[in-house]
Amino acid sequence: MNIHKIATHLNQLADDTETGFNFDCTPINGDIDVLQVEIIGREEIPIFLSLSDNQILCIAYLWGEDEVITDLRSNMMEAMLEMNVPMPLSSFAKVEDKYVVYGALSVNSSLDDIELEIVTLSDNSLEVINEMDSYLN
Amino acid sequence: MSIFRKIITAVRGGAREAGEAVVDANSTRIFEQEIRDSEKHITIAKRDLTEVMAKQMQAARELGQLQASIKEHEGYAMQALNQNNEALAIEVAEKIAELESSAADQQQANESYLKSADRLKELIKKSERQLTDYKRQLSMVKTTESVQKATSAITDNFTASNSKLLNAKDSLERIKQKQAMFDDKLKAAEVLESENGDSSLQSKLQEAGIGAQQSSAQSILDRLKSK
Numbered sequence: 001m002n003i004h005k006i007a008t009h010l011n012q013l014a015d016d017t018e019t020g021f022n023f024d025c026t027p028i029n030g031d032i033d034v035l036q037v038e039i040i041g042r043e044e045i046p047i048f049l050s051l052s053d054n055q056i057l058c059i060a061y062l063w064g065e066d067e068v069i070t071d072l073r074s075n076m077m078e079a080m081l082e083m084n085v086p087m088p089l090s091s092f093a094k095v096e097d098k099y100v101v102y103g104a105l106s107v108n109s110s111l112d113d114i115e116l117e118i119v120t121l122s123d124n125s126l127e128v129i130n131e132m133d134s135y136l137n
Numbered sequence: 138m139s140i141f142r143k144i145i146t147a148v149r150g151g152a153r154e155a156g157e158a159v160v161d162a163n164s165t166r167i168f169e170q171e172i173r174d175s176e177k178h179i180t181i182a183k184r185d186l187t188e189v190m191a192k193q194m195q196a197a198r199e200l201g202q203l204q205a206s207i208k209e210h211e212g213y214a215m216q217a218l219n220q221n222n223e224a225l226a227i228e229v230a231e232k233i234a235e236l237e238s239s240a241a242d243q244q245q246a247n248e249s250y251l252k253s254a255d256r257l258k259e260l261i262k263k264s265e266r267q268l269t270d271y272k273r274q275l276s277m278v279k280t281t282e283s284v285q286k287a288t289s290a291i292t293d294n295f296t297a298s299n300s301k302l303l304n305a306k307d308s309l310e311r312i313k314q315k316q317a318m319f320d321d322k323l324k325a326a327e328v329l330e331s332e333n334g335d336s337s338l339q340s341k342l343q344e345a346g347i348g349a350q351q352s353s354a355q356s357i358l359d360r361l362k363s364k
Contacts, residue, residue: 028290028291028294029290030286030287030289030290030293030294031286031289031290032283032286032287032290034287034290034291036291036294041312041315041316041319042312042315044307044308044309044311044312045308045309045312048287048291050283050284050286050287052276052279052280052283053276053279054276055280057280057283057284057287059284059287062305063304063305064304067304067305067306095284095288096288098288126309126312129305129306129308129309130309133305133306133309136304136305136306137304
C-alpha cells in the first residue's frame with residue numbers, strides 16, 4: 001500500500017463510491033509522504049493520511065490551543081476522554097498545539113476500509129466541532 | 138528510561154524544535170540493530186534446540202536398547218545358572234555389568250539433554266517476548282516521528298500555499314452553508330421538476346380540448362363576427 005495507490009483509488013471513485021462522497025486527493029511532499037484528502041463539500045476540514053511501516057494514520061485537525069476557552073480547557077479534555085471509546089473508529093489526540101481526531105489502520109487494510117475510515121473520521125470531526133463548540137472561542 | 142517515558146519527555150519538554158527527533162536517528166539505528174541481533178540469536182537458539190532434542194531422542198533410543206539388552210542377558214545368565222554353568226553365568230554377568238554402566242551413562246546424557254532442551258525453550262520464549270517488546274517500542278518511536286514529519290509537511294504546505302487552517306467554528310459554518318445551499322438546490326430542482334410535470338399535463342389537456350382553451354385569432358374573429 002502507498003499513498004499514490006490510495007489517491008488514485010479515491011479520485012476515480014465518482015459514482016462507484018461505497019460511502020456516497022466524492023474525494024479530491026493531493027499528495028504533499030516532505031520527509032514522509034502525506035496525502036491530503038478533501039471530501040467534496042467539506043474542504044475546510046481535510047483528512048491527512050500518512051503511512052508508516054505497519055500502519056496508516058488518518059488525522060483530522062480540529063482546533064488549536066488558542067481557540068479553547070482557557071477556563072473550560074480541563075472540562076473539554078474530560079469530555080474528550082469520555083467520548084473516546086463511544087466515538088466510532090476514531091480517537092482524540094493532540095499533535096503539537098492542535099487537537100485532532102485520528103484513526104489508525106493496518107497497512108494491509110483494503111481500499112474500501114480506508115474510504116470508510118476517512119468518511120467516518122470526517123463525520124466524527126464535524127460532529128465533534130458541532131457538539132463541543134461551547135468550549136471554543 | 139522506557140521509550141514511552143522518552144516520548145512523553147521529548148514531546149512535553151519542547152524537543153519538537155525543527156529537525157530534533159524524539160530519539161535521534163543513531164539510537165533508532167542501534168535499536169533496529171538490536172532487534173536484528175535478537176532475531177539472529179533466536180534463530181541460533183532454535184537450531185541448537187533442534188540439535189539437543191535430536192540428541193536426546195537418540196540417547197533415549199539407545200537407553201531403551203541397552204535396557205532390552207540387559208533383560209536379554211539376565212535371561213541368558215539364568216539359563217546358564219540353571220545348567221549349573223557358573224563360569225558362563227559369570228561371563229554373562231560381566232556383560233550385564235558393562236551394559237548397566239553404559240545404560241547409566243545414557244540415562245545421565247538423556248536427563249542432561251532434557252534439561253538443556255527445557256532451558257533453551259525457556260530462553261527462546263523469553264527472547265521472543267523481549268523481541269516483541271523491542272518491536273512495539275520501535276514502532277512507537279517511528280510513529281511519533283512519522284506524525285511529527287507529517288505535521289511539519291502539512292504546516293509547510295499551508296505556509297507555501299499562503300492559506301491557513303480556518304478556525305474550527307468557521308470551518309463548520311462554511312461546511313453547513315455549503316450543505317444548506319446544496320439542499321436548497323436539490324429542493325429547487327424538485328420544485329422545477331414538479332412544475333414541468335404540471336405544464337406537460339396542461340398541454341395534454343389542451344390537446345384533448347379539455348379545460349381553458351387558448352384563444353386563437355380565428356376564435357377572436359368568430360366572436361367579433363357574431364356581435
